[in-house]
Amino acid sequence: MIANQLPRSLADNPRLDAWIGFDAPGQVRIATGKVELGQGVLTTIAQIAAEELDVALRRLRLVSGDTGEGPNEGYTAGSYSVENSGGALRIVCAEVRALFLERAATLLDCAAQELDVEDGAFRRDGRPTGFDYWRLAGDIDLSREATGGAAPKPVAAYRLVGHSQPRTDLPDKIGGGAFIHDMRMPDLLHARVLRQAWRGAELGALDERALHRAARRPIEILREGSFLALLGADEASVEAAAAVAREKAAWSGGERPPDEAAEAGWLMAQPAAERVIAEGEPAEAGERIEATYSRGFIAHASIGPSCALAHWDGTRLDVWTHSQGVYPLRQSLARALGLDPVAVAVRHRQAAGCYGHNGADDAAFDAALLAMRRPGRTVRVQWTRADELTAAPFGAPMAVRLGAALGPQGRPAGWSLDIWSAPHGQRPGMHGAVNLIGAEALSGAPSRVPPGDVPDANGFGSARNAFAPYDLRAQRIVTHFLAGHPVRTSSLRGLGAFANVFAIESFIDELAEAAGQDPVAYRLSLLPDPRARATIEAVAAMAGWSPDAPAGEGTAKGIGFSRYKNKAAYMAAIAEVELDEEVRVARLWCAVDAGLVVNPDGAANQVEGGIVQATSWTLKESVRFREGRAGCTQWDTYPILRFSEVPAVEIRFMDMASEPPLGLGEVAQGPTAAAIGNAVARALGARIRDLPLSRERIIAALM
Amino acid sequence: MSEAAPLMVRFTVNGRSVEVDAAGDVPLLAVLRGDLGLTGSRFGCGLEQCGACMVLVDGAPAYACSRPAWSVADRSVATIEDVGRDPVLAALKQAFLDEQAGQCGYCLSGIVMSARALLAREPSPDRAAVVAALDRHLCRCGVHNRIVRAVQRAAAHLAAEGAAA
Known part of the structure; x- marks a missing residue:
């Protein structure tokens, strides 16, 4: 909202016409590089644009995620969309409105301040002037750079922003053909791709006759190295042949992960690149408390398996994908296929919920490669349930070791935090690598480039939320980065924050207990940030927190707090659990400070969804490897939270409309896990430090 | 072959x-x-x-x-495409929109069909009945509570309409 400081998205895409156009009468084209992943971002972006322009929401036509049209905003990730894309459009639309008003004022021979805008029409003293955006569109050249010179509306003038708006895309998603899976093209060639059993696995000889026999109609078999695809006009025949191929395929070589590839002890014993992020202070004399926490692999587990379509006409490659980043994907596709990026058009189409770097990009490569091998045909690649659960990158396993001594008044001193983590960012193009699994399977594929950690400027990867928000004088933070981890891991909602917040907030409860203090009061005494304290006080009031609640009685409450990335939204959560041999989260209260909330109902939906998903991760989810392969081939072997297991959720947003919007899409993951973990520790009278808090671990703790 | x-x-x-x-x-x-x-x-x-x-x-x-x-x-x-013919499906879809009971929406049409069958045999289901009817459905975005409310909202709407008719 500061006129002379352009948001990053606008600095990268400064031309006004990259964002907005008045091409059709009565309509406004609003382009964003951010894409709809199920989080409702297009509705939120539309609210911001319509607000600044003073046009009705229905006049907006949103263009999203298209390399041929619209700004390059990298990935839709990291809870940056409202801040960056929304921030850019706020400035662009304010500036465009001012340009048009200035022009209208000249034509009307009056001052621009005498005019206002009502649903796109310019009025003077409340009466129509006959001018509107569309009538003047020909007079104003928008192929100019934004200056940031026009002041956006003050918050007090908002009519759309800050008020709940129904999602514009939802009606078509109940029954309509809204998804990439529903696209139909003439002359479609259906395809399935056999996935490598593990990274670098080499495919042995395969009896192609058996595959043909399994198909009722003609299929083609395309094999290049260990990349095997089945193609045909009849999807059922292609799938039948693919099922036989999966069963008969023999794999050798490569980097077969050990069964214990997610265990804290194994992670901590691997060669790792050590990096001191914060020096801290010398360890305090006195009794030192130490504890190690861990999480395993978590699958994205989207309900709709990945899908992509592609068409190659001999010179131009068209790709339809549900990737989070069409521009970075275009670069990687072009590089892997030996094309000039300008010959590749990548368009986003919506799919099932996306919570990070899933199989979308890989499916796009599958389709692109196959399209180039079958020029003139549109190839449609559909992943299976097993592909989606086992071949998409996993959320990275981590071990987090904390240490501190108790100083005067029980305050922590000599705080240290060590993180062992597999990579949180192996998206296409990151760290100079193509990062597309289909390309890795081809004969002559270049050897793998060791991945790096997510840059600090992007909010850290393994060290995301490693800085405890408490007044600790100095913290020592060290990451031990496992670039060579054999399992492909990448960004999943929250990245390192899920494990780090779980660890820090569990440890704070352990310190509070050692200091003989109530966990809520202990946090409040250590938190310097008044907004942080206010969210904790709010949730404690909502949940009726009592310092005298009994422990070890099979039911209890626990608290968790964090500010996502230490710079986005704040959330404090209290979970109430019931426990026998399994944990049931009965209720979850939370208070969120996200500054100005553009679409309150949409934000509540996101936060509650994050809470439910994090509850699932915390109680149930961890991928097990056996004989080198991920065991989670179906929902039976990768159970997620069901309707009967979902907690009642109560959310309160702090009234902070005068503060800038803070990203909240990932805010719930860490605090939810911490609140549940602390509640379970109280109910159980013993602490489980490894996620998930599974039945086996509860039983072991009860022994 | x-x-x-x-x-x-x-x-x-x-x-x-x-x-x-x-x-x-x-x-x-x-x-x-x-x-x-x-x-x-x-x-x-x-x-x-x-x-x-x-x-x-x-x-x-x-x-x-x-x-x-x-x-x-x-x-x-x-x-789900029967929504144009079947007033109960139409009421369910409207209730899902009223509750904004969706994020990605991929699971919704299947859920609405199970809810349709539930309302046919139990026009005013309590929360537990809705949960039981939908428990075989998976939702990854975490919209469960809104979905349950939407089904009950549709039931209440249909009951009110029936009472008015």
């Missing part, structure tokens, strides 16, 4: 009589989405484990993903 002979079967979809080739145990879902262009029913797992493909066969919820199309010969199939 030999092309198997077609196996033509006739059944009703959303009140319309159709005839399709159901040879080779082709799943009902493939016939609905492919041959008939009814893309509202979704592929999620092909294993009867997630419910994204749920349709009604003679009014009862059925997984279309693994059920052979030949098995619905001479039977009546309803999909």
Whole structure:
């Protein structure tokens, strides 16, 4: 909202016409590089644009995620969309409105301040002037750079922003053909791709006759190295042949992960690149408390398996994908296929919920490669349930070791935090690598480039939320980065924050207990940030927190707090659990400070969804490897939270409309896990430090 | 390879009589989405484990993903596209929109079909009944509580309409 400081998205895409156009009468084209992943971002972006322009929401036509049209905003990730894309459009639309008003004022021979805008029409003293955006569109050249010179509306003038708006895309998603899976093209060639059993696995000889026999109609078999695809006009025949191929395929070589590839002890014993992020202070004399926490692999587990379509006409490659980043994907596709990026058009189409770097990009490569091998045909690649659960990158396993001594008044001193983590960012193009699994399977594929950690400027990867928000004088933070981890891991909602917040907030409860203090009061005494304290006080009031609640009685409450990335939204959560041999989260209260909330109902939906998903991760989810392969081939072997297991959720947003919007899409993951973990520790009278808090671990703790 | 002979079967979809080739145990879902262009029913797992493909066969919820199309010969199939004909489905869809009971929306059409069957046998289900009816459906975005409220909202709306009629 500061006129002379352009948001990053606008600095990268400064031309006004990259964002907005008045091409059709009565309509406004609003382009964003951010894409709809199920989080409702297009509705939120539309609210911001319509607000600044003073046009009705229905006049907006949103263009999203298209390399041929619209700004390059990298990935839709990291809870940056409202801040960056929304921030850019706020400035662009304010500036465009001012340009048009200035022009209208000249034509009307009056001052621009005498005019206002009502649903796109310019009025003077409340009466129509006959001018509107569309009538003047020909007079104003928008192929100019934004200056940031026009002041956006003050918050007090908002009519759309800050008020709940129904999602514009939802009606078509109940029954309509809204998804990439529903696209139909003439002359479609259906395809399935056999996935490598593990990274670098080499495919042995395969009896192609058996595959043909399994198909009722003609299929083609395309094999290049260990990349095997089945193609045909009849999807059922292609799938039948693919099922036989999966069963008969023999794999050798490569980097077969050990069964214990997610265990804290194994992670901590691997060669790792050590990096001191914060020096801290010398360890305090006195009794030192130490504890190690861990999480395993978590699958994205989207309900709709990945899908992509592609068409190659001999010179131009068209790709339809549900990737989070069409521009970075275009670069990687072009590089892997030996094309000039300008010959590749990548368009986003919506799919099932996306919570990070899933199989979308890989499916796009599958389709692109196959399209180039079958020029003139549109190839449609559909992943299976097993592909989606086992071949998409996993959320990275981590071990987090904390240490501190108790100083005067029980305050922590000599705080240290060590993180062992597999990579949180192996998206296409990151760290100079193509990062597309289909390309890795081809004969002559270049050897793998060791991945790096997510840059600090992007909010850290393994060290995301490693800085405890408490007044600790100095913290020592060290990451031990496992670039060579054999399992492909990448960004999943929250990245390192899920494990780090779980660890820090569990440890704070352990310190509070050692200091003989109530966990809520202990946090409040250590938190310097008044907004942080206010969210904790709010949730404690909502949940009726009592310092005298009994422990070890099979039911209890626990608290968790964090500010996502230490710079986005704040959330404090209290979970109430019931426990026998399994944990049931009965209720979850939370208070969120996200500054100005553009679409309150949409934000509540996101936060509650994050809470439910994090509850699932915390109680149930961890991928097990056996004989080198991920065991989670179906929902039976990768159970997620069901309707009967979902907690009642109560959310309160702090009234902070005068503060800038803070990203909240990932805010719930860490605090939810911490609140549940602390509640379970109280109910159980013993602490489980490894996620998930599974039945086996509860039983072991009860022994 | 030999092309198997077609196996033509006739059944009703959303009140319309159709005839399709159901040879080779082709799943009902493939016939609905492919041959008939009814893309509202979704592929999620092909294993009867997630419910994204749920349709009604003679009014009862059925997984279309693994059920052979030949098995619905001479039977009546309803999909989410029946929303234009079926006032209960229409009320459910409206209640889902009123509650904003969705994020990605991929699981919703299957869930709405199970809810449709529930309301047919239990017009005013309590929360526990809705949860029980939907427990075989998976939602990854975490919209469960809104979905349960939406089903109860639709039931209340239909009851009020019935009372007014």
